[in-house]
Amino acid sequence: MTKPISHEGGDVHDWGPLVGDLASRKERALEMGGESLVERQHSLGKLTVRERLDLLLDPGTWVEYGLLADHMDAGLGDRFLAADGAVTGIGEIDGRPVAIAAYDFTVMAGSMGAVGENKISRMRAHAVRQRIPFVWLLDSAGARIQSTSGSTFAGAGALFREQVAMSGVVPMVAAMLGHCAAGTAYIPALADFVPMVKGTSSMALGGRHLVKAAVGEDVTEEEMGGSAVHTKISGVADLEVGDDKECLDVVRSYLSFFPSSNLDRPPVRESKDPIDRRVEELYALVPTAPRRAYDMRKVVHAIVDEGDVLWMKPEWAKNLLTGLARIGGHPVGIVANQPMVLGGALDVNAADKAARFVWLCDAFNIPLVFLHDVPGFIVGSAVEKQGIIRHGAKMLFAVSEATVPKISVVLRKSYGAGYFVMNGLAYEADYIVAWPTAEIAVMGPDGAVNIIHRKTLEAIEDDDERAAKRLELAEQIRANIDPYIAAGHAQLDDVIDPADTRAAIARGLRITADKEVDRPWRKHGVLPV
């Protein structure tokens, strides 16, 4: 498009053509990849990039940067690429500004052009200067070959390093809204929160054509890196949602728990749920019979404001629950064992899930609440080969390092290293209370009996008789595991009525709100990975 020449007819105020031309350029850019590609986007069950922004942002708050960008790739000649396939700008979510980088799949499959990436780089710098969250809406085939030819690639990659520099400074969300590969798979890898739309999104380091050529595997995007893979198996993603709208809603919901940057406290949302509400449902939910399992999710829903929890990675490492909720209007990070799965025992994935979540909350000043019902870590040669030692150490490291207020409630069992990594007293638990059913011990009776009474049990020939004797001896050991012993030593701050749990957590949070911790300076620890 060429600019109209004004001043033709001698009119020294010949604005008409200029303003009209500007308007038509903008209109053209707003058409994105054009009608038929927009229709194609819809037919795939996806919204366009601009429809997504309408849903994500508060109405009337969008300030676009670089609407009139176009590609500058030699290989693409005169083709017009609206906004160079990347829509960038600032908008508001719940009245707070966020920086946006949204790929436009209708423009060259949302591929990353040099100009588009410059726009996004500018947004990253803006987000850091302004101390505001960054949200990527990812729907992109990845790098655009025509943008980086040959060895000019040697200069590429700054975008990931810039993202790392932002990590823990401002919240970063990468919403997966399309099939993404390579570059656009590393963006979510480095972000804090990754929701994925079921069926229409995926992420993989290599796209299917590359995979076929490189390793000979014939696989669809969905099979290789769809939401089922990443929310249930790999643990890379945080949540699976049904469609684009649900995805954008959950991004808004997630950000509502976070401050705009690490310099602020999380925003308080007034709640009508009384802070001293007695949670009598817990008597029916949690058995006193120590071997009888229950669903810890129901316990969490019963305790928090309005029963509202945003679970993180709910389909992965289900033996350990992590979720964002509020108590008395204040956001908290919940870490809780799930007795229904593996008896609540910790394994490598559960430890990783907890560590990651603790680091996330600690980075952004979100207090942590630990609900204990854990028999310890799984043992045996299988988990040793998986590196349970270093994965468990990772969780321990994260909990030890965290300087946000940390509240612990020991519901039932909490044995050995399980007790430690769930923020036992020695882990700078700011307020640690236990239920009358709490069993804090180096090991549970069922494990201890086999060690203490090994010879006695081995001497019994009959299997059933031995099993019965084992149970009898275990119960004798259990009688010596008693929260009042810990309380007697003042190793617990209190023993509480389960119905008092919500109020106990609330008062723990209130009295620790201004916690400050001093540690000897170091660049960073040597993290177990």
Next chain:
Amino acid sequence: MAEIRAEITANVWQVVAEVGQMVAEGDEICILESMKMEIPVVTEVPGVLRELYVNEGDTVQEGDLIALIDES
């Protein structure tokens, strides 16, 4: 028909409901055993227990069908 499936791999320790029984939301259908824990399997919906696919002593894998509840 509402399906009740095993959420984890476990042994069927006790079957506590029977075919034809009226069940309320939250009632136990059976109790699984895994990692020395007794894990109750409950119905999320009220209705009549039409089919039971497990017996005491069976092993179920995660996702296996345990029962069908007729909500109508």
